Amino acid sequence: MRSLTLFLVLLASALFAQTQQDIYRQALEAEEAGDVSKSIELFEKARDAGGEYTEEINEILAEYYEALGGDADTSEVSFRFLGNLGFYGLHYAEYGSTKDVSENGGDLFASVSGYLDFSTGNWIHSIGVAFVSDWFVTNEDMPVLDTNDWTMAPGLEYSLVGLRLLLDIGVDFNITSEGDFNPAGYGWVEFDIARYSSQRFGVAGSIYYRKDGPATAGLFGSWHRSGNQGLNGSAYLGAKYEADYLLDILDYVGSSQEDCERDAWGNCIDQTFPTINFEEVVAKCVAENGDSLCWDPNVFQPYIDAAYAELDQTEDLSFDRYWSRWIGPSFQLRLSYVFKTKISVETKFDLFYAFxxxxASAEYEKMGKFSGKWGLVFNWNPNWLTLYLGAEQTYLRYVLPNSLKDYFPETCLLTSLKAGVKVEF
Known part of the structure; x- marks a missing residue:
């Protein structure tokens, strides 16, 4: 680890015997030996001594502080509290189906979480409890996007950080205003293979499963750059597997075509949706009013209305759902720039093309999809308080065979404008 740097420091120390170089050498040796606490202490001492390696030492310390939860306090046990309160203005649109959709709404978002951090030997552990909630404002105006008044998700999380390894696992318990309960579990592991100055290169893997879908798994190559100021970033490139439910509409329509009533020319009379039994309605009207009065629309219409109302309560269209599996390349990029004024700009790109x-059938397996997410956020972080303002778009486009173009939208676009405040103690 940092072998070339250690060699150069040893050489310079032998020639010039500078104080910072001596301490820096000891810190690198402690790091190689796996003594996290001692190496941090020596890196801080070398930084305070001043010299030509100060910038690199600051970058190394920034990595350690980030692993410790953003705090330079290296005590054995510490506690962190995080909160986030924000409002998202939402616009959702669908294009390319039989009926285009355009909806507007809002989401009041809140989260609180607490973490207990402690170290054992060369490892830093973190145990967290979190609570996340969304309250959808004017959701009656966005029936396609979300029909829940609110959602909440208490969760548990555990993370483990070493010199080269990061592990994060957790579980969320998703609850909706409709009474749905959908637990979800996730995991993330990352291993650093090489480091150069403030950059790290490695491999990462992820897994996610939710009871009602989706389920995902991925394997990526990773890159990170970190520092207290200036440019920071991370990138992941690899392959991703995704599984989710799709309605088997073709099977339902095909069954309706086979079982339908046909006219005199052999054409199928459309019975995709349930209809009332007209003869029973007439018989009920005649039994209660006599044959002559039922010819009066004012008398007969209430029986028609009652029959349709009863139909709405008792009849229900049901479609078979199938677990559809997608696979394809995935790319994720996060970039940020931190100014001396405590203002930072963050941008992100997530791209996934899948087959x-x-x-459910060979016809469905002609489908493909391209999904993406991109956004820009401005942050101001004077101390323990962060104010943020940004915009984000989520894009989904299906590649559809002709047989499915009447049943699936070709393009879905969710745009959100967000503003809020974060706190961290």
Missing amino acids: LVDG
Whole structure:
């Protein structure tokens, strides 16, 4: 680890015997030996001594502080509290289906979490409890996007940080205003293979499963650059697997075509949706009013209305759902720039192109999809308080065979403008 740097420091120390170089050498040796606490202490001492390696030492310390939860306090046990309160203005649109959709709404978002951090040997552990909630404002105006008045998700999290390894696992318990309960579990592991100055290169893997979908797994190559100021970033490039439910509409329509009533020319009379039994309605009207009065629309219409009302309560269209599996390349990028004024700018890009490799039928397996997420956020972080303002878009486009173009939208676009405040103690 940092072998070339250690060699150069040893050489310079032998020639010039500078104080910072001596301490820096001891810190690198302690790091190689796996003594986290001692290496941090020596890196801080070398930084305070001043010299030509100060910038690199600051970058190394920034990595350690980030691993410790953003705090330079290296005590054995510490506690962190994080909160986030924000409002998201939402616009959702669908294009390319039989009926285009355009909806507007809002989401009042809140989260609180607490973490207990402690170290054992060369490892830093973190145990967290979190609570996340969304309250959808004017959600009656966005029936396609979300029909819940609110959602909440208490969760548990555990993370483990070493000199080269990061592990994060957790579980969320998703609850909605409709009474749905959908637990979800996730995991993330990352291993650094090489480091150069303030940059790290490695491999990462992820997994996610939710009871009602989706389920995902991925394997990526990773890159990170970190520092107290200036440019920071991370990138992941690899392959991703995703599984989710799709309605088997073709099977339902096909069954309706086979079982339908046909006219005199052999054409199928559309019975996709349930209808009332007209003869029973007439018989009920005649039994209660006589044959002559039922010819009066004012008498007969209430029986028609009652029959449709009863139909709405008792009849329900049901479609078979299939676990459809997608696979394809994935790319994730995060970039940020931190100014001396405590203002930072963050941008992100998530891209995924997938092929449907296992669907309800061969016709579904002609599908493909491209999904992406991109956004820009401005932050002001004077101390323990962070104010943020930004915008984000989530994009989904399906590649559809002709048989499915009447049933799936080709393009879905969710745009959100967000503003809020974060706190960390």
